[in-house]
Amino acid sequence: DQQVKQNSPSLSVQEGRISILNCDYTNSMFDYFLWYKKYPAEGPTFLISISSIKDKNEDGRFTVFLNKSAKHLSLHIVPSQPGDSAVYFCAASLGGSQGNLIFGKGTKLSVKP
Amino acid sequence: DVKVTQSSRYLVKRTGEKVFLECVQDMDHENMFWYRQDPGLGLRLIYFSYDVKMKEKGDIPEGYSVSREKKERFSLILESASTNQTSMYLCASSAGGALSYGYTFGSGTRLTVV
Numbered sequence: 005d006q007q008v009k010q011n012s013p014s015l016s017v018q019e020g021r022i023s024i025l026n027c028d029y030t031n032s033m034f035d036y037f038l039w040y041k042k043y044p045a046e047g048p049t050f051l052i053s054i055s056s057i058k059d060k061n062e063d064g065r066f067t068v069f070l071n072k073s074a075k076h077l078s079l080h081i082v083p084s085q086p087g088d089s090a091v092y093f094c095a096a097s098l099g100g101s102q103g104n105l106i107f108g109k110g111t112k113l114s115v116k117p
Numbered sequence: 118d119v120k121v122t123q124s125s126r127y128l129v130k131r132t133g134e135k136v137f138l139e140c141v142q143d144m145d146h147e148n149m150f151w152y153r154q155d156p157g158l159g160l161r162l163i164y165f166s167y168d169v170k171m172k173e174k175g176d177i178p179e180g181y182s183v184s185r186e187k188k189e190r191f192s193l194i195l196e197s198a199s200t201n202q203t204s205m206y207l208c209a210s211s212a213g214g215a216l217s218y219g220y221t222f223g224s225g226t227r228l229t230v231v
Contacts, residue, residue, distance in 0.1 A: 013157070038219045047121070047207050047222030048160075093160060095219065104150075105219055109159030 007031050008096050010108035017115050023081040025111050027094030030075065034096040038105065039068060039079050042091045051092075052079070084115045120144070121223040123208050129229045136195040138226050140208030148211045149191035150220065151175075151183065153204040160207065166191055198230045 009028045017023045027037075035056045040048035054061040054068045054077070061068050067080045081088055094108040124139040142149065150165040152175075162175030164183040172183050180202060184192045191210075195202055205227050209220035 010159075040219070040222075045126075045225065045227070047209075047224045048220075049222070050219050053219065097219075104162070104165065107152075107160040109157065 006108075007034075008094055008106050008108040010092075010094055010111050012111050013109070014112040014114070017084045017113065019086055019115055019117050020083045023079075023084045023088065023113055023115065025079040025081075025092050025094075025113065027077045027079075027108055028075060029077075029096050031096070031098070032072075032075065033098055034106075036097040037068070037070060037077050038095045038097070039066075040093040040095060040107075041088075042093065042110070048093060081113075084113075086115050086117050089113055089115045121208055121210050121221050123206075123223040123226050125226050126224065127227045127229075129231060130195075130198050132199060132230055134195075134198045134230075136198050136228065136230075138193040138195075138206055138208075138228070140191045140193070140210075140223055141189050142191075142210040142221070143189065144210070144212070144221075145188065146210035146212050146221075147188075149185065150209040150211075151181075151191065151193045152207045152209065153177070154207055154225075155204050163193065195228075198228075200230050202228065203230045204228060 038053040039051040041051045042048040052066050070077045091110045091112045093110045095105040121142045151163040152160045166172045166185045182194045207225045208223040211220045
């Protein structure tokens with residue numbers, strides 16, 4: 005059973021507009037959430053994270069929102085740029101020193117010029 | 118910068134061959150992981166290791182084994198390669214407790230089994 009779900013396999017957005025990528029989770033014990041970005045033929049790279057004690061974390065054009073009651077998080081990219089076109093993975097952790105990450109299946113974002 | 122280096126970017130192997138995928142990290146991380154990425158299936162955990170000479174099965178360990186003789190090196194072994202093991206293989210490492218930055222991934226190895 006998938007504990008981390010990204011229900012949209014793909015998203016297409018116009019350059020300059022907002023991109024919103026969504027992620028739902030089922031385990032209320034997750035205490036850290038992360039977003040990774042992956043270009044073809046490269047490994048995923050860390051983008052932004054949020055602790056479960058917060059509801060928002062911002063880093064430049066990227067903002068992650070966490071709604072614990074809905075078990076939902078979202079990544080906002082404003083403004084979107086063609087270089088943002090990639091696959092975005094949502095990940096969650098149960099914490100502890102080992103803290104395995106559980107990944108969603110990814111959403112492919114295409115930003116059109 | 119933490120570097121996770123995977124020895125090969127592209128590999129082509131024959132069915133039945135024994136295949137070794139090597140991964141080295143240079144930041145003294147305790148934890149190392151092997152994933153495979155397939156379209157529509159996301160990242161699936163094969164094996165992971167929290168310390169030298171220890172290993173734990175992930176979600177899809179069948180057909181694979183691992184070796185961690187030194188802290189910096191984590192090897193994935195395909196005992197007898199099959200066509201359904203054609204995939205992108207990703208190695209990752211993390212320091213214990215460093216959840217705010219999660220994993221650092223290597224660039225991946227695209228393996229084709231023919």
